[in-house]
Amino acid sequence: MENKTNQEEVSIINVSSLTCIDLANSNLHQSAASLKQACMSRLWIFLCHKSWYNKKFFALPLEEKMKALRNEKHQGYSSVLSHISDNQIHGDYKESYFIGIEGSIDDVLPGWRETMEKYHQEALRVCKAIARVLALALNVDEDYFDKPEMLGNPLVFMRLIHYEGISDPSKGIYGCGPHSDFGMMTLLATDNVMDLQICKDKDMEPRKWEYVPSIKDAYIVNIGDLLERWSNGIFKSTLHRVLGNGQDRYSIPFFVEPSHDCLVECLPTCQSENIPPK
Numbered sequence: 470m471e472n473k474t475n476q477e478e479v480s481i482i483n484v485s486s487l488t489c490i491d492l493a494n495s496n497l498h499q500s501a502a503s504l505k506q507a508c509m510s511r512l513w514i515f516l517c518h519k520s521w522y523n524k525k526f527f528a529l530p531l532e533e534k535m536k537a538l539r540n541e542k543h544q545g546y547s548s549v550l551s552h553i554s555d556n557q558i559h560g561d562y563k564e565s566y567f568i569g570i571e572g573s574i575d576d577v578l579p580g581w582r583e584t585m586e587k588y589h590q591e592a593l594r595v596c597k598a599i600a601r602v603l604a605l606a607l608n609v610d611e612d613y614f615d616k617p618e619m620l621g622n623p624l625v626f627m628r629l630i631h632y633e634g635i636s637d638p639s640k641g642i643y644g645c646g647p648h649s650d651f652g653m654m655t656l657l658a659t660d661n662v663m664d665l666q667i668c669k670d671k672d673m674e675p676r677k678w679e680y681v682p683s684i685k686d687a688y689i690v691n692i693g694d695l696l697e698r699w700s701n702g703i704f705k706s707t708l709h710r711v712l713g714n715g716q717d718r719y720s721i722p723f724f725v726e727p728s729h730d731c732l733v734e735c736l737p738t739c740q741s742e743n744i745p746p747k
């Protein structure tokens with residue numbers, strides 16, 4: 470999602486299925502305007518605070534970072550090689566700091582907690598604005614996903630990540646192994662190191678991987694498995710991976726899911742007699 474000065478130029482592209490939502494469509498216009506506004510506030514926070522905090526934290530000596538080691542709720546620091554996805558031989562060449570919904574955020578650096586909380590709040594505002602655009606694209610009411618059991622009481626998680634090292638997929642060495650995110654959507658803020666790849670057709674063998682260009686001041690929005698189910702496969706979750714190229718890379722995925730009370734069923738507008746719920 471690109472943030473530009475001209476509202477008409479804002480577009481959302483589901484890179485996985487190559488569906489482009491046309492925001493020049495009058496129904497979507499107002500949502501696009503509030504989405505853009507939400508993005509503007511995020512940019513301020515990211516540029517002024519967050520990117521600085523991210524680098525500053527990972528630059529601390531290992532023993533300092535280990536003081537913030539993740540707890541039983543996974544909140545906190547995870548060192549290099551401690552994350553391993555399905556079908557991976559080695560752990561990921563990344564270190565990260567995970568912030569869940571529960572538990573307090575440690576004050577690992579001065580002002581850290583306040584900044585994380587503010588970022589959390591603003592990123593959620595952006596995601597809710599995206600959800601309204603997605604709702605219109607799926608022909609349900611604009612506020613469909615705002616229900617209390619959906620994004621009214623969402624589950625949100627964020628991870629600050631630092632990648633290092635050189636990946637070699639033939640040896641199973643990755644910055645982040647191939648996967649799709651399981652929630653509704655992920656708002657991904659990255660720096661300008663182009664290491665993220667997506668596979669547009671996850672059912673095709675062999676898989677074809679493409680780099681996602683790094684666009685200044687833009688977010689990447691990944692569709693998650695849950696939205697694929699909700700939409701009966703109209704939106705496909707994005708298979709993605711990170712290949713390290715030896716440069717340090719920093720990113721912040723922000724994962725959004727509905728509340729635990731949400732019954733996830735195929736949306737009424739995404740099924741018909743000929744197209745039953747999968």
Ligand SMILES: O=C(O)CCC(=O)C(=O)O
Pocket residue numbers: 628630645650657659665709711720721722
């Ligand atoms: O760092 C990135 O660009 C992607 C991170 C990611 O896919 C994840 O944490 O689920």
Ligand SMILES: [Fe+2]
Pocket residue numbers: 648649650709722
């Ligand atoms: Fe991911």
